[in-house]
Amino acid sequence: MSAGGQIIPESMWSVCYRTNKPTIEDYDEAIQELERAKVDLRWKRDGFAIPTCFVCEDSGHTAEGCHHNPLLLAREWARATSVWQCWHCGFIATNDKEAIDHFGRSDGEAAKCLVSAAVEAAVRSERERCAAVADQYGKFEIDTEHGEGYATAASNIAAAIRAGA
Ligand SMILES: [Zn+2]
Ligand SMILES: [Zn+2]
CATH class of the missing domain: 1.20.5 (Single alpha-helices involved in coiled-coils or other helix-helix interfaces)
Incomplete structure (x- = not known):
């Protein structure tokens, strides 16, 4: 991975960008980042100025726009992929129409x-x-x-x- 043309050693990658199978430490790190993102929201709610990003400690942005914020990354991934696979037959729906056609409109419907x-x-x-x-x-x-x-x-x-x- 590189940032600003500089190669970053793998040990430095933030948790969401690592390629290993998630470890206990990885989960702890992701949880800490989420906790810090919560602090960001609390400070804003209470009217405090945010000095740096609470998630990655960089300046110029806050946790709400941080590309290390695990929840933002998860949501971006979910939005970008929009893929659902059927557990029964393996069918992969890649858009809402296909998904509704195969899975129905609610959990109560059979695939x-x-x-x-x-x-x-x-x-x-x-x-x-x-x-x-x-x-x-x-x-x-x-x-x-x-x-x-x-x-x-x-x-x-x-x-x-x-x-x-
Ligand atoms: Zn950040
Ligand atoms: Zn199916």
């Missing part, structure tokens, strides 16, 4: 993939039930000429039903 899987299962089961009826029908009086015709017709019908025709 579209779950609904279509349930519908498919119901159709499969009904198709199998009808095919089984055709199988039974074909078993009547197979020893007569008519019976054999029925059996052939029934097995053709059952095959077509099972194939989804």
